[in-house]
Amino acid sequence: SGLQIFADRTEEFRKVNILMKVPALKDGSFTLAESIAILLYLARKFKTPDHWYPSDLQKRARVDEYLSWQHVNIRGKGSKLFLTKVLLPLLTGQPLPPEKLESVTEELNIVLNQFEEKFLQDKPFIAGSEVSLADLVALVELMQPVGAGYDLFEERPKLAEWRRQVEEAVGKQLFQEAHEGILNAKSLTADKIAPELLEHFKHQLLKQAS
Amino acid sequence: SGLQIFADRTEEFRKVNILMKVPALKDGSFTLAESIAILLYLARKFKTPDHWYPSDLQKRARVDEYLSWQHVNIRGKGSKLFLTKVLLPLLTGQPLPPEKLESVTEELNIVLNQFEEKFLQDKPFIAGSEVSLADLVALVELMQPVGAGYDLFEERPKLAEWRRQVEEAVGKQLFQEAHEGILNAKSLTADKIAPELLEHFKHQLLKQAS
Numbered sequence: 001s002g003l004q005i006f007a008d009r010t011e012e013f014r015k016v017n018i019l020m021k022v023p024a025l026k027d028g029s030f031t032l033a034e035s036i037a038i039l040l041y042l043a044r045k046f047k048t049p050d051h052w053y054p055s056d057l058q059k060r061a062r063v064d065e066y067l068s069w070q071h072v073n074i075r076g077k078g079s080k081l082f083l084t085k086v087l088l089p090l091l092t093g094q095p096l097p098p099e100k101l102e103s104v105t106e107e108l109n110i111v112l113n114q115f116e117e118k119f120l121q122d123k124p125f126i127a128g129s130e131v132s133l134a135d136l137v138a139l140v141e142l143m144q145p146v147g148a149g150y151d152l153f154e155e156r157p158k159l160a161e162w163r164r165q166v167e168e169a170v171g172k173q174l175f176q177e178a179h180e181g182i183l184n185a186k187s188l189t190a191d192k193i194a195p196e197l198l199e200h201f202k203h204q205l206l207k208q209a210s
Numbered sequence: 211s212g213l214q215i216f217a218d219r220t221e222e223f224r225k226v227n228i229l230m231k232v233p234a235l236k237d238g239s240f241t242l243a244e245s246i247a248i249l250l251y252l253a254r255k256f257k258t259p260d261h262w263y264p265s266d267l268q269k270r271a272r273v274d275e276y277l278s279w280q281h282v283n284i285r286g287k288g289s290k291l292f293l294t295k296v297l298l299p300l301l302t303g304q305p306l307p308p309e310k311l312e313s314v315t316e317e318l319n320i321v322l323n324q325f326e327e328k329f330l331q332d333k334p335f336i337a338g339s340e341v342s343l344a345d346l347v348a349l350v351e352l353m354q355p356v357g358a359g360y361d362l363f364e365e366r367p368k369l370a371e372w373r374r375q376v377e378e379a380v381g382k383q384l385f386q387e388a389h390e391g392i393l394n395a396k397s398l399t400a401d402k403i404a405p406e407l408l409e410h411f412k413h414q415l416l417k418q419a420s
Contacts, residue, residue: 041271
């Protein structure tokens with residue numbers, strides 16, 4: 001098939017997505033950005049098992065509710081912690097001020113509490129008894145702070161149990177392979193990052209700080 | 211039917227949505243937060259005309275792509291301008307520093323350019339020749355800066371033409387009624403806002419400024 005997924009910002013990729021955001025999809029002449037839109041497209045195109053995006057009206061609404069909520073919450077705060085803890089010291093060449101890390105960690109913990117209380121409750125998965133795209137998106141985002149060295153699962157047994165079940169549903173080996181990069185992020189050095197990407201992150205971090 | 215939509219933070223509402231975010235939906239014993247999840251639920255439940263959320267794989271992906279992108283872009287920057295321009299002076303009792311307004315306006319204009327170039331291009335609507343939930347969500351968010359007194363359509367003829375067509379598709383009178391509140395926002399005074407809501411906005415604005 002002519003389907004390609006881009007995960008790096010190459011020149012060919014620039015033609016696919018003028019926003020220069022990863023990931024991006026190219027299916028023949030059709031191009032698509034935004035990871036969630038891509039997941040939904042793939043689920044529909046390849047008619048994946050129903051539980052990933054349930055046809056049941058209420059279960060599907062639970063998945064949509066999470067996918068909408070997570071942008072400025074789990075994703076926003078998780079990637080902010082990653083950028084602050086891993087990239088800020090690389091960009092400035094200075095150790096991170098402890099109070100800065102503390103405030104970003106606190107913001108993440110507020111949304112983690114909401115995630116447990118509102119979305120997970122006492123169910124094994126967000127949509128109920130079966131794993132869905134919502135769990136997949138949630139866990140992938142939570143691996144960013146883990147990759148930055150903040151193991152948020154340590155003091156959250158309910159979340160740790162949910163993680164174990166999502167990993168099992170995805171397949172432990174596949175999950176491990178998919179997260180190799182982010183789990184080695186702690187050993188990143190500035191010379192391993194493309195200069196235009198460094199500039200991009202610098203800009204993002206300065207904006208957050210202003 | 212037992213279906214209710216909550217648009218205000220009343221006590222009854224608190225029981226529906228522990229996150230205390232508006233809007234929220236209650237359909238019998240089923241409750242749902244997040245405006246986009248609610249729109250998708252209503253479209254499915256009431257089998258609205260296909261163009262709102264097209265069954266065509268690629269058109270639907272365009273709608274999903276916009277609905278995912280807009281959270282931290284059109285919505286994020288549009289509501290930041292609203293909060294800064296209308297609520298910050300109310301909360302501080304001080305006029306807004308011009309450089310603050312300028313930087314928030316610039317952020318919004320960057321995402322407006324992306325919206326025109328990437329999502330609208332030369333099509334009448336985001337998904338192509340027909341109006342969809344993506345256009346509806348986009349226009350509703352853009353009415354926030356308009357309500358704050360920044361008429362972003364004035365210098366953007368393509369965007370103004372798109373707005374005219376979306377309004378027409380929705381129905382001009384319905385559109386007007388739905389936006390009466392936000393279009394009167396300029397005349398808001400602090401005593402007309404519930405104290406806990408004022409606190410909430412104060413917290414949000416201070417976070418953005420830190």
